[in-house]
Amino acid sequence: MEKENISPLDTNSEDQLVKPVDIVPEQESRLEKHKEKSARKNVLFVFGGILLLALFLFFFGVPLLVGFSTTLGLIQNDTSQPNTQEETVFIAPPLLDIPFESTRSAEITLQGSAPGDELSVDLYNNGNLIDSTAVKKDGSFVFQKVLLEKGGNIIKAKTTNEKDQESKFSESFVITYRDSAPEVEISSPSDGATFKKETSPLTVTGKTDSGENNVTINDFRAIVDADGAFSYRLPLHDGENKITVIATDDAGNEGKKEITIKVEN
Secondary structure: OOOOOOOOOOOOOHHHOOOOOOOOHHHHHHHHHHHHHHHHHHHHHHHHHHHHHHHHHHHHHHHHHHHHHHHHHHHHHHHHOOOOOOOOOOOOOOEEEOOOOEEOOOEEEEEEEOOOOOOEEEEEEOOEEEEEEEOOOOOEEEEEEEEOOOEEEEEEEEEEOOOOOEOOOOOOEEEEEOOOOOOEEEEEOOOOOEEEHHHOOEEEEEEEOOOOOEEEEOOEEOEEOOOOEEEEEEOOOOEEEEEEEEEEOOOOOEEEEEEEEEEEO
16 A cells, blocks of 8 residues: 655645744833843943043043143253253363462562463462463463462462363462561670680570571571571681671561670780
């Protein structure tokens, strides 16, 4: 017995018809509520993000922007303004040539040298600026008629270039200005005294105000100790003998004392 073949796609079969699925109204309501809930969450999320961003900018963003703007302004000012700081230049101090330590003159001439011809030299005495002069092309300079103070004078100098940059001070020199004669007295013999011929040579003694003074007796150099006491054994001749004592200080001032004695046979 043969079986009847029925095709599964046979449209004439009612069992093979596909019927559309109808959505129940209750399911539509749930779907809409779910969509609305999701939309509200999105809105709240976006609003919260905007609020957090606003708070961040308020508390952190504004100071950062101000700081950035200030830094940028400083950089622009620094690049726009020229660099006025001058390069430090070494300037050698001058060399003073002072061959004496004392003088009896109130005015002296000082000279020296400096390394360069576009320089000037400032002269100081006892810490005070007293004169300035230009350096010559050969590196030398001269100060004329430098006034000294009585007593000690501490002389030093500085070199200055065309940009008013200065060197350190030069070596200091102490110059003593004295215009008064040193004191001198003859202790022995006394003026007008008479001696026998056998007394020769006679010891002449005396004192001056400084052991630094040179003392001569009738042009013979006497011995002077640290206190200024001096002595010399002076040969005598018959008759009157004039004794001349001269004390000279290191400034060239002279003090003089003369006496006359008599020698008899």
